[in-house]
Amino acid sequence: MSPRQAPYDGPALHRFAGDAVDAGVEWLAGEGAGRLWTHRRFKASGEEVTDADIEVERRITRVLVDRTPEIPVVGEESAGTGPVPDTCWLLDPIDGTMNFTRGAPGYAVSLACVVDGRPVLGVVHAPALGRRWSTGAGGATTAGLWGSRSLSGAVVGLTGTGSGRPRSARLIGRLYDVAHRIRLQGAMSLDLVGVAEGWLDACVCLDPGPWDVAAGVALVRERGGAVLGAGGGVFTTQSPVLAAGADPVARELIALWESLDS
Numbered sequence: 001m002s003p004r005q006a007p008y009d010g011p012a013l014h015r016f017a018g019d020a021v022d023a024g025v026e027w028l029a030g031e032g033a034g035r036l037w038t039h040r041r042f043k044a045s046g047e048e049v050t051d052a053d054i055e056v057e058r059r060i061t062r063v064l065v066d067r068t069p070e071i072p073v074v075g076e077e078s079a080g081t082g083p084v085p086d087t088c089w090l091l092d093p094i095d096g097t098m099n100f101t102r103g104a105p106g107y108a109v110s111l112a113c114v115v116d117g118r119p120v121l122g123v124v125h126a127p128a129l130g131r132r133w134s135t136g137a138g139g140a141t142t143a144g145l146w147g148s149r150s151l152s153g154a155v156v157g158l159t160g161t162g163s164g165r166p167r168s169a170r171l172i173g174r175l176y177d178v179a180h181r182i183r184l185q186g187a188m189s190l191d192l193v194g195v196a197e198g199w200l201d202a203c204v205c206l207d208p209g210p211w212d213v214a215a216g217v218a219l220v221r222e223r224g225g226a227v228l229g230a231g232g233g234v235f236t237t238q239s240p241v242l243a244a245g246a247d248p249v250a251r252e253l254i255a256l257w258e259s260l261d262s
Contacts, residue, residue: 016068020061024056024060050100061075061091076093076211088114090211092189106190107190108189109123121215122135122216122217135222148245148246152180154245157184157200158183174260189213190216192213208241226246232255241257
């Protein structure tokens with residue numbers, strides 16, 4: 001059953017999302033900050049994970065299952081390899097785990113509700129910054145009134161570069177040549193928040209997981225920005241690249257990425 005069929009209106013879903021994120025953030029600010037919870041280990045993919053990631057996901061999922069039992073919850077730490085349901089909650093319990101384990105403030109809890117494959121609600125909370133961004137909070141703007149409309153004048157966030165990826169290295173070099181400035185902050189959700197808020201003119205996310213970007217995609221789109229994928233089409237979770245910003249800049253970024261050899 002989808003949210004359209006279930007007895008949940010938009011304000012109710014936002015309230016449930018806020019309550020769920022609260023449950024994770026409050027634990028993270030207390031017990032979750034302890035040394036045992038933040039000890040890092042590595043997934044098969046090479047990404048870092050901690051027991052705090054898993055516990056935050058468990059606590060947020062518990063609230064969502066209680067409030068919206070008809071909507072499945074897909075969290076980064078418990079998701080399998082199958083396709084993401086068209087209608088679900090998408091959760092990254094700690095986006096930017098590498099920053100989290102080192103005591104850097106650039107990490108966030110990211111939660112989205114996806115309906116028919118499209119993020120319709122997003123909440124991003126950065127505990128160390130004491131900031132929360134949410135769709136439906138009165139932040140919508142008229143499309144095209146914010147951000148640089150050319151890559152040469154844009155401050156661009158870049159995430160998902162990893163290591164040992166020659167194409168990513170070439171992209172960084174090209175962006176240094178053609179963009180006004182680049183920023184590597186280490187959290188896709190916060191790069192997308194930066195675009196929505198205007199700290200960044202645009203961002204590029206490489207190999208984005210759906211839980212990494214869904215909430216930020218909802219925020220950017222609500223505020224009039226373009227979110228594009230491979231080929232310059234509307235971003236989908238099957239795309240290996242995401243570019244967000246004013247439409248002309250997003251298109252320049254996709255074209256630049258696709259001009260590089262894989």
